[in-house]
Amino acid sequence: MAEADMTAEGTAYESGADAGEDWRSGIEDAQVRRFAGRFQSPADAARTAFELRQKLSTALPLPGKDAGEDEVARFREHLGVPPEPDGYGIALHEIAPKDFPVSEDDQMRLQSFLETMHKAGAPQDVVKAAVGFYYEMASDALGEMQAGRTESLEAANAELHKEWGRAYEGNIKAAQRALVAYGGDRLIEFLNNTQADGMRLGDHPEIIRAFASIGKAVGEDGFHGGEGAAAGSTVQERINEIHAWQYSPDPAVREKYRSAAAQNELESLYARLHGEGPVVGSAGRAT
Numbered sequence: 066m067a068e069a070d071m072t073a074e075g076t077a078y079e080s081g082a083d084a085g086e087d088w089r090s091g092i093e094d095a096q097v098r099r100f101a102g103r104f105q106s107p108a109d110a111a112r113t114a115f116e117l118r119q120k121l122s123t124a125l126p127l128p129g130k131d132a133g134e135d136e137v138a139r140f141r142e143h144l145g146v147p148p149e150p151d152g153y154g155i156a157l158h159e160i161a162p163k164d165f166p167v168s169e170d171d172q173m174r175l176q177s178f179l180e181t182m183h184k185a186g187a188p189q190d191v192v193k194a195a196v197g198f199y200y201e202m203a204s205d206a207l208g209e210m211q212a213g214r215t216e217s218l219e220a221a222n223a224e225l226h227k228e229w230g231r232a233y234e235g236n237i238k239a240a241q242r243a244l245v246a247y248g249g250d251r252l253i254e255f256l257n258n259t260q261a262d263g264m265r266l267g268d269h270p271e272i273i274r275a276f277a278s279i280g281k282a283v284g285e286d287g288f289h290g291g292e293g294a295a296a297g298s299t300v301q302e303r304i305n306e307i308h309a310w311q312y313s314p315d316p317a318v319r320e321k322y323r324s325a326a327a328q329n330e331l332e333s334l335y336a337r338l339h340g341e342g343p344v345v346g347s348a349g350r351a352t
Contacts, residue, residue: 145188150179153192160193161200165207217264224270238299239280240273241337245300247279250333304334 088107092098104110128137138148147153157167157175175196182192226233244253256267266272307330310322321327 141186146186150183153179153189155193155196160197162204165200165204213263218268221268221270225273236277240276243276243280300334300337307331
């Protein structure tokens with residue numbers, strides 16, 4: 066057998082009279098000839114070229130800078146980008162964890178995010194994964210914050226229990242009555258939504274002390290919420306009082322206590338009674 070010859074690509078083939086003239090010897094371009102050295106025969110090269118052509122026939126080239134709108138649209142569709150931002154079809158109640166409170170602001174932020182991702186050409190699965198990841202992280206952060214609030218609230222209650230001893234229950238009730246009488250819904254909302262030292266202001270010991278002092282200072286005169294309100298009336302007594310005046314023989318009184326304002330007050334009182342507000346705004350949390 067003749068001595069083996071080796072191409073630049075490392076493929077060996079026989080040369081000389083026994084092998085005959087190599088099929089690549091007629092290729093004039095040196096680079097093409099070296100590339101042809103990868104293949105053992107013309108049939109091998111033809112088969113590889115055919116397979117490559119099949120792959121290219123289903124591939125979509127990246128649009129150039131001068132590509133038309135139709136070409137760009139086909140490419141985006143091939144990637145999985147919807148025609149419009151709403152086409153992503155992402156619903157927060159399906160993406161966000163079940164215990165995560167989704168607000169209108171969240172919906173607005175999501176819409177802005179989808180518009181930005183659509184403009185950038187982000188595929189459907191990528192956008193959905195990004196939104197899901199964000200709300201998983203947000204849910205974890207919310208859980209940590211709520212755990213911190215619980216810890217701070219327990220510490221605040223322990224501090225007041227230690228300071229007031231057996232007077233704790235009475236001081237809490239005095240603080241709640243003072244807030245009902247002199248604070249109103251706007252202050253209660255503020256106390257619910259404002260944070261200080263890792264807790265809501267309504268749970269903060271300094272706020273509770275302040276309203277307890279107010280409640281005790283005016284305790285002798287009582288809290289007057291309307292016709293016939295008893296001195297020092299509790300939240301439940303105020304609720305009963307409003308219901309009673311709704312059936313007053315005086316039409317003017319009935320109209321006043323059946324108004325939207327009276328209904329709002331009842332809702333606020335029930336919320337405080339059942340522990341949905343801050344300590345000083347919720348009679349139910351004093352027990």
